[in-house]
Amino acid sequence: MFCPLSFIPHPYQYRLPGTHRVSVPKKELHRFHVQAPFKVGQRRGRKLVIRLVNNTQRSSRQSSGELGDGNGEASQLPTSLVPFKKRRLQVRFWRWTMLWLSIISIMGVAVTSGVLLLTKLPPPIDCRRISALSADGDRLYCAQRTAESGKLEQLVAAIQLVQHWPSGHPLYPEAQRQMAAWSKAILNLAQQQLHEGNPVNAIAIAKKIPFSSPIYAEAQAKITTWQQQLNKAEAITRQFQDALKVQGFQKASVFVTELSRLTQESWNLARVDALLKQLTAEKEAWQQLEEARELAQSNTLEQLVEAIALTTQINPNTYTKAQVLQEQARWSRTVVQMAATLFQEQDFAGVVRVLTKIPVTTPQYAEAQDWMRLSRASETAKKGHILALVDALAAVRPIEQKSPVHKIASSRATLWQSQLQDLSQLQLASFFASFQQRTGFVYAIEQATRIAPGRPQRQRAQTLIAYWRKEIQLIDDRNTLEGAQQLAKGGTIVELKTAVELASQIKLGQPQRIEAQTDIAKWTRQIQALEDQPILDLAEAFAQRRDLIAAISTAGQIRSERPLYPEAQKAIANWVAQVQTAQDRPILDAAAALAAQGRFDAAIATASQIPPERALYSQAQAAISAWNTQKAASSSQGQFAPSEAN
Numbered sequence: 001m002f003c004p005l006s007f008i009p010h011p012y013q014y015r016l017p018g019t020h021r022v023s024v025p026k027k028e029l030h031r032f033h034v035q036a037p038f039k040v041g042q043r044r045g046r047k048l049v050i051r052l053v054n055n056t057q058r059s060s061r062q063s064s065g066e067l068g069d070g071n072g073e074a075s076q077l078p079t080s081l082v083p084f085k086k087r088r089l090q091v092r093f094w095r096w097t098m099l100w101l102s103i104i105s106i107m108g109v110a111v112t113s114g115v116l117l118l119t120k121l122p123p124p125i126d127c128r129r130i131s132a133l134s135a136d137g138d139r140l141y142c143a144q145r146t147a148e149s150g151k152l153e154q155l156v157a158a159i160q161l162v163q164h165w166p167s168g169h170p171l172y173p174e175a176q177r178q179m180a181a182w183s184k185a186i187l188n189l190a191q192q193q194l195h196e197g198n199p200v201n202a203i204a205i206a207k208k209i210p211f212s213s214p215i216y217a218e219a220q221a222k223i224t225t226w227q228q229q230l231n232k233a234e235a236i237t238r239q240f241q242d243a244l245k246v247q248g249f250q251k252a253s254v255f256v257t258e259l260s261r262l263t264q265e266s267w268n269l270a271r272v273d274a275l276l277k278q279l280t281a282e283k284e285a286w287q288q289l290e291e292a293r294e295l296a297q298s299n300t301l302e303q304l305v306e307a308i309a310l311t312t313q314i315n316p317n318t319y320t321k322a323q324v325l326q327e328q329a330r331w332s333r334t335v336v337q338m339a340a341t342l343f344q345e346q347d348f349a350g351v352v353r354v355l356t357k358i359p360v361t362t363p364q365y366a367e368a369q370d371w372m373r374l375s376r377a378s379e380t381a382k383k384g385h386i387l388a389l390v391d392a393l394a395a396v397r398p399i400e401q402k403s404p405v406h407k408i409a410s411s412r413a414t415l416w417q418s419q420l421q422d423l424s425q426l427q428l429a430s431f432f433a434s435f436q437q438r439t440g441f442v443y444a445i446e447q448a449t450r451i452a453p454g455r456p457q458r459q460r461a462q463t464l465i466a467y468w469r470k471e472i473q474l475i476d477d478r479n480t481l482e483g484a485q486q487l488a489k490g491g492t493i494v495e496l497k498t499a500v501e502l503a504s505q506i507k508l509g510q511p512q513r514i515e516a517q518t519d520i521a522k523w524t525r526q527i528q529a530l531e532d533q534p535i536l537d538l539a540e541a542f543a544q545r546r547d548l549i550a551a552i553s554t555a556g557q558i559r560s561e562r563p564l565y566p567e568a569q570k571a572i573a574n575w576v577a578q579v580q581t582a583q584d585r586p587i588l589d590a591a592a593a594l595a596a597q598g599r600f601d602a603a604i605a606t607a608s609q610i611p612p613e614r615a616l617y618s619q620a621q622a623a624i625s626a627w628n629t630q631k632a633a634s635s636s637q638g639q640f641a642p643s644e645a646n
Contacts, residue, residue: 127141127142127145127146137171140161140162140171140174140175140178142161143157143158143159143161143162143178144158144178146158146161147178147181147182147185150185152186152189152205152208155182155185155186155189156186156208158178158182159179159182159183159186159208159209159210159213160210162175162178162179163179163210163212163213164212176214179212179213179214180213180214180215183209183213183214183215183216183219184215186205186206186208186209186219187206187209187215187218187219187222189205190202190203190205190206190222193205194226194265194266194267195265195266195267196266196267197266197267197270197271198267199226199229199230199265199267200230202226202267203223203226203227203230206219206222206223206226207219207223229262229263229265229268232262233259233262233268233271236255236258236259236262237255237259237271237275239255240252240255240256240259240275240279243255244278244279244282244319245319247282247286247319247320249279249282249283249286252275252279252282253279255275256272256275256276256279259271259272259275260272281315281317281318282318282319282320284315285314285315285318285320285321285324286320288310288311288313288314289311289314289320289323289324289327291310292307292308292310292311292327293307293327295307295310296327296331299334301335301338301354304331304334304335304338305335305354305357307327307331308328308331308332308335308357308358308359309357311324311327311328311359312328312357312359325361325362328359328361328362329362329363329364332358332359332362332363332364332365332368333364335354335355335357335358335364336355336358336364336367336368336371338354339351339354339355339368339371340371342354343371343374343375343378343408346378348375348376348378348379348382349375349379351371351372351375352372352375352376352379355368355369355371355372355375356372366403367403367404367405370399370403370404370405370406370409371405373395373396373398373399374395374396374399374405374408374409374412376395377391377392377393377395377396377409377412378392378412380392380395381412381416381419384419384423384457384460385423385460386420386423386424386427389416389417389419389420389423390420392412392413392416393413393416393417393420396409396412396413415456418456419456419457422451422455422456422457422460423457423460425447425450425451425457426447426448426451426457426460426461426464428447429443429444429445429446429447429448429464430444430464432444432447433464433468433471436471437475438472438475438476441468441469441471441472441475442472444464444468445465445468445469448461448462448464448465448468449461449465470511473510473511474510474511474512477506477510477511477512477513477516478512480502480503480505480506480512481503481506481512481515481516481519483502484499484500484502484503484516484519485499485519487499487502488519488523488526491526492530493527493530493531496523496526496527496530497527499519499523500520500523500524500527503516503519503520503523504516504520525563528562528563528564529562529563529564532558532562532563532564532568533564535554535555535557535558535568536555536558536564536567536568536571538554539551539552539554539555539568539571540571542554543571543575548575548576548578548579549579551571551575552572552575552576552579555568555569555571555572555575556568556572576615577615578615580614580615580616581615581616584610584614584615584616584620585616587606587607587609587610587620588607588610588616588619588620588623590606591603591604591606591607591620591623592623594606595623595627595630598634600627600628600630600631600634601631603623603627604624604627604628604631607620607621607623607624607627608620608624
């Protein structure tokens with residue numbers, strides 16, 4: 001094993017165990033290896049210690065001599081321990097290697113950074129902050145993004161971003177291509193407005209296409225065509241309106257035909273439809289006015305009212321409305337005069353019904369409203385109670401002195417005031433009667449009888465007296481009926497019969513008569529049910545002992561008007577079915593036995609003995625049908641057997 005030694009400034013002496021001391025000059029002592037006589041691998045964990053002793057007094061020759069005492073080993077030491085050139089080559093090799101590794105690492109980092117920069121997406125463009133100072137590429141990108149919605153405002157905004165670029169601009173071809181597409185979309189929107197019946201909007205939209213657009217000429221051509229058609233249509237429409245004003249319906253129809261031939265665009269067709277509808281409305285309005293005039297010629301109240309009602313249905317947006325207003329005013333004047341006659345006849349509801357038809361636009365409307373107020377007040381005052389009279393007086397108060405109705409209204413108000421004073425005398429009686437007690441009603445009758453004959457409220461007092469007497473009778477009948485209902489709760493025959501007798505005391509025409517008769521009918525049915533229940537129980541006892549005939553006979557004693565009659569008839573039907581089944585079962589069994597022997601005719605004849613009203617009739621008929629089928633099948637097999645033998 002060799003151990004390296006570093007440079008030493010002075011000659012040193014060194015000695016290894018088992019060797020001689022060696023002295024090396026300064027010039028020769030650079031880096032060499034010492035060959036040890038022992039194997040280092042055999043002593044792991046131990047350190048090799050070299051001790052150098054300073055011996056500057058010896059010369060190089062002595063050193064060489066001492067080294068010669070070591071059996072020729074020292075003479076070979078410089079060439080074996082100091083491979084200086086080889087070491088320098090290794091150091092140079094490693095320096096160049098590190099240099100190239102550094103260069104390669106730098107180049108790798110540069111290439112990796114470049115790839116990352118190339119593959120990394122650029123930051124998104126904020127189109128909300130785009131302006132004239134923004135990059136042209138960003139403006140084109142934002143214009144494309146804006147136009148994606150397809151809306152008019154966005155399309156115009158997109159065109160405005162790129163429309164001013166000169167032809168020498170690098171993005172001019174792409175901008176022109178995009179502008180053509182956007183302008184086409186705007187033109188399609190204009191065309192859509194045209195189809196929807198808005199030519200003015202269509203022209204306004206088409207005008208938003210700028211001069212720099214590739215389809216500017218096409219847009220201008222369409223605008224010119226649409227404008228000419230629109231002007232022509234408006235001129236025809238004005239002529240149409242002038243014809244309608246003078247009821248020139250035939251001439252107006254000619255203008256509609258001319259307009260329909262102008263163009264087949266949807267807006268023009270919509271205008272034609274609108275004019276046709278207006279022409280129809282004008283004709284209908286004129287026809288209604290003529291019908292109203294024919295009705296009013298009779299000059300009767302009902303006909304005049306009907307004529308006015310008919311004119312109110314005329315479309316107010318027609319040119320006929322001016323003549324309608326004139327006719328309404330003339331007819332309304334006549335109707336108001338006739339309504340005054342109805343008021344004198346005390347037909348207040350008729351006055352209101354007639355004058356309701358007076359239109360608001362007529363001069364007679366205010367007078368008609370005053371007559372209606374007076375008529376409603378008179379109708380209310382006819383009720384005869386205090387609140388009605390107060391309401392009537394309040395209703396006629398708004399009638400002004402200049403109104404033609406004011407004089408009649410004042411006389412009516414005086415009469416109602418006197419009636420109101422008379423009604424105050426009945427207030428005390430009504431107060432006692434409001435407690436709804438028998439004693440209170442008796443006292444109220446005594447107070448009402450004090451109103452002398454001839455007074456305005458004498459009839460009212462007599463009416464109240466009659467009413468309170470009925471209330472007294474109602475209280476008495478209610479007490480009687482409540483006593484009967486209390487007795488009926490016992491549920492026995494004796495108690496129910498007593499309740500019936502007590503409720504029967506309520507006379508015909510009394511308020512409680514209907515309720516009393518209802519309870520009497522209910523209790524009577526309960527009595528009948530209690531009386532017939534033992535008969536039905538006895539019949540069921542006979543049926544349980546299989547004596548069905550006796551059960552049927554017993555249950556048949558319950559009459560049809562009795563409440564248990566349906567239940568008894570249901571039980572009788574069940575028992576009759578059982579009897580019939582017991583009687584007819586042997587016949588059906590005998591028929592089945594004959595059928596089992598192949599004697600279908602005899603079986604059918606036997607089963608046919610069961611009449612239709614019997615319980616087993618349907619079963620017998622089903623068996624007969626099955627046997628007929630089996631008989632037919634047997635006959636078919638008998639016919640095919642000889643042919644197969646032949």
